[in-house]
Amino acid sequence: MAKINMVQAINLALSQEMEKDDRVILLGEDIGVDGGVFRVTDGLYAKFGPERVLDTPLSESAIAGMSIGMAIYGLRPVCEMQFSGFSYFAFHQMEAHAARMRGRSQGRFSVPMVLRAPYGGGVRALEHHSESREIYWAHTPGLKMVIPSGPRNARALLVSAIRDPDPVIFYEPKAVYRAFREEVPDEEETLPIGKSRIARPGDDVTLISYGASLRPAMEAAEGLKEKDGIECEVIDLLSISPLDDTLLTESVRKTGRAVVVHEAHRSFGAGAEVAARIASKAFLYLEAPIRRVTGFDVVIPNYQREQAYLPDAFRVEQAVRETLEF
Amino acid sequence: MPKREIDLPYRIEYLSILDENGQVDIDLDPNLPEDLLLKLYRAMVLARRFDERMLILQRQGKIGTFAPIKGQEAQIGAVATLTPEDWIVPSFREAPAELWRGKTMEDILLLYGGYNEGGKTPEGVNNLPVSIPVGSQMLHAVGMAYGMKYRGRNTVAMTFFGDGATSQGDFHEAMNYASVYQVPVIFVCQNNHWAISLPRAKQTHSKTIAQKVLAYDMPGIQVDGNDVLAIYRAALEAVDRARKGGGPTFIEMVTYRLSLHTTADDPKKYRSENEVREWEKRDPITRFETYMKGKDILDDGKIGSVAEEVQASIKVAEQRAAEFSARGADPLDMFAYAYAEPTPDLVEQREELRRELEARQGTRKREPEARN
Structure with a gap:
């Protein structure tokens, strides 16, 4: 057991799956010799060679389309979009084909592939490098949409995604990539896709979050306890689709109060879906309106204003207090 | 430094073996065995008759929208060079090729009759299923071919698309990737001159579509797309090259869409009847018949018996499709192939629909006379 960051944890998952299964092939821009712009695939080209770690020409649509063909043929491609902001070139391939092939062929063909992409703000990047548009994928039937929040669950979820019989979109919170380390066992570990977890138990209010936003949610929970003795229960969704609403519903039945936290835009975001689930499954338990602490409905600003856009602990704490005072 | 020229190959071959009068170029005739010639002839006739029948069924409201293939039957020459272990990645105007490879007419009728089962x-x-978003499926052939190369298989992937598809980015990306990775893909462009209402000349400014291979350093050829022998010969060369590790090839079949884009289209609005008449003279089946008669493989008696046999097999397919239809489409089956395992939400939604269907049936049972 070693303490590693998320970049190393994802690398570990890729490396171990590639060792175990020669169907696993990586493809993407600058992922080979260069090890990826975030160094997630560092060392894998040297270890597995150019046939299994493909430095592709610059074309997101082709990376996805080629992966689809590989997956239909029986390989297990894991492709990388350099930034999720460029993955929309690949959206058509994923929506029109990856997501539909099983249904179109009535089960004859399937597309067991993973599309990895770093997402989210907080790294002082250029335009198109900081967004959080997971909901595009989550709204597409036939795809699965997974977002880990820390090194250990990132490793375990990626292994599950690679072994999943259906296409999985795997968003990596780049603000978390090197933010902290966790003990990650060397031995194989998986997490089921479509299951949320309780990141912190509590009785007063339920915070629901995922990915990079889990950190401000947890920070707020600690702050509220220290300052006011308020106990937040924090649910980490891990999968946006399929969405597991069991833990969060149970939690809201206990606390009567819910605050959803994500950096994606508010309107039609994952928070809206979570709120609808709570409203339909825990309506009579609610003591206050469901709050959403999210990115605003504007393009995420360049980094001089980025911090004002991104939900932080202050904003979450404020929402929790207002929810409790309602 | 003075300007200097970079020497690049810029020559595109055009291959035609059987002219529109059925006259064969003896030097180029691939001299296919008699049974293969007969099989090709039958398949082309079947494709034509089936297409005509589908149009009637569509006009009668028995099936929905589909894309007729009339005039493009010689595409079978390309797939005739493949083995069952090879793959095809079609667009939506390849029913003749799909049927040759083992797709059933019954399934085609069901697909266009609105049944996902088709x-x-x-x-x-x-065969991969038909791909409707124009120009997006060629990348899948490249991925599959990469798999073949990776696994050391001696197989190829052949992908089909139209002239319109060559304006899509994914087409160029597929050509580029195939060339970079030198994978065994055969790109077959059915240039039928019309992408719905846009003529070939307005689709691309280049003289030929085949010349686009220059950008990818890929072998390419233009062939008479109504000449099944030329297509066979060009495809065989491409397939042989791919099997030997020679990488991808591009084949432009110059053909013509004698019928509609889809059954929702009226070509009179954008093209002249004269143009269609001119192309009808170059019919791929008529000239092949003349060639086969000249070789004493075909006579009027044989033509008649093929016609009868083909009509009978279409009838059988129609009967099977009708029997399937009679059983109806269970709405609950829409959930069947969303994922390998249904998600909890889908289990719930399926149950929701099941209950609703039951309730609707109850309503119908209660008030049958109310509507009459």
Whole structure:
């Protein structure tokens, strides 16, 4: 057991799956010799060679389309979009084909592939490098949409995604990539896709979050306890689709109060879906309106204003207090 | 430094073996065995008759929208060079090629009759399903071919698309990737001159579509797309090259869409009847018949018996499709192939629909006379 960051944890998952299964092939821009712009695939080209770690020409649509063909043929491609902001070139391939092939062929063909992409703000990047548009994928039937929040669950979820019989979109919170380390066992570990977890138990209010936003949610929970003795229960969704609403519903039945936290835009975001689930499954338990602490409905600003856009602990704490005072 | 020229190959061959009068170029005739010639002839006739029948069924409201293939039957020459272990990645105007490879007419009728079940390919038949977003499927052939190369298989992937598709980015990306990775893909462009209402000349400014291979350093050829022998010969060369590790090839079949884009289209609005008449003279089946008669493989008696046999097999397919239709489409089956395992939400939604269907049936049972 070693303490590693998320970049190393994802690398570990890729490396171990590639060792175990020669169907696993990586493809993407600058992922080979260069090890990826975030160094997630560092060392894998040297270890597995150019046939299994493909430095592709610059074309997101082709990376996805080629992966689809590989997956239909029986390989297990894991492709990388350099930034999720460029993955929309690949959206058509994923929506029109990856997501539909099983249904179109009535089960004859399937597309067991993973599309990895770093997402989210907080790294002082250029335009198109900081967004959080997971909901595009989550709204597409036939795809699965997974977002880990820390090194250990990132490793375990990626292994599950690679072994999943259906296409999985795997968003990596780049603000978390090197933010902290966790003990990650060397031995194989998986997490089921479509299951949320309780990141912190509590009785007063339920915070629901995922990915990079889990950190401000947890920070707020600690702050509220220290300052006011308020106990937040924090649910980490891990999968946006399929969405597991069991833990969060149970939690809201206990606390009567819910605050959803994500950096994606508010309107039609994952928070809206979570709120609808709570409203339909825990309506009579609610003591206050469901709050959403999210990115605003504007393009995420360049980094001089980025911090004002991104939900932080202050904003979450404020929402929790207002929810409790309602 | 003075300007200097970079020497690049810029020559595109055009291959035609059987002219529109059925006259064969003896030097180029691939001299296919008699049974293969007969099989090709039958398949082309079947494709034509089936297409005509589908149009009637569509006009009668028995099936929905589909894309007729009339005039493009010689495409079978390309797939005739493949083995069952090879793969095809079609667009939506390749019913003749799909049928040759083992797709059933019954399934085609079901697909265009609105049944998802028609989208399946029989086990062991290496055809991907039709791909409707124009120009997006060629990348899949490249990925599959990469798999073949990776696994050291001696197989190829052949992908089909139209002239319109060559304006899509994914087409160029597929050509580029195939060339970079030198994978065994055969790109077959059915240039039928019309992408719905846009003529070939307005689709691309280049003189030929085949010349686009220059950008990818890929072998390419233009062939008479109504000449099944030329297509066979060009495809065979491409397939042989791919099997030997020679990488991808591009084939432009110059053909013509004699019928509609789809059954929702009226070509009179954008093209002249004279143009259609001119192309009818170059019919791929008529000239092949003349060639086969000249070789004493075909006579009027044989033509008649093929016609009868083909009509009978279409009738059988129609009967099977009708029997399937009679059983109805269970709405609950829409959930069947969303994922390998249904998600909890889908289990719930399926149950929701099941209950609703039951309730609707109850309503119908209660008030049958109310509507009359």
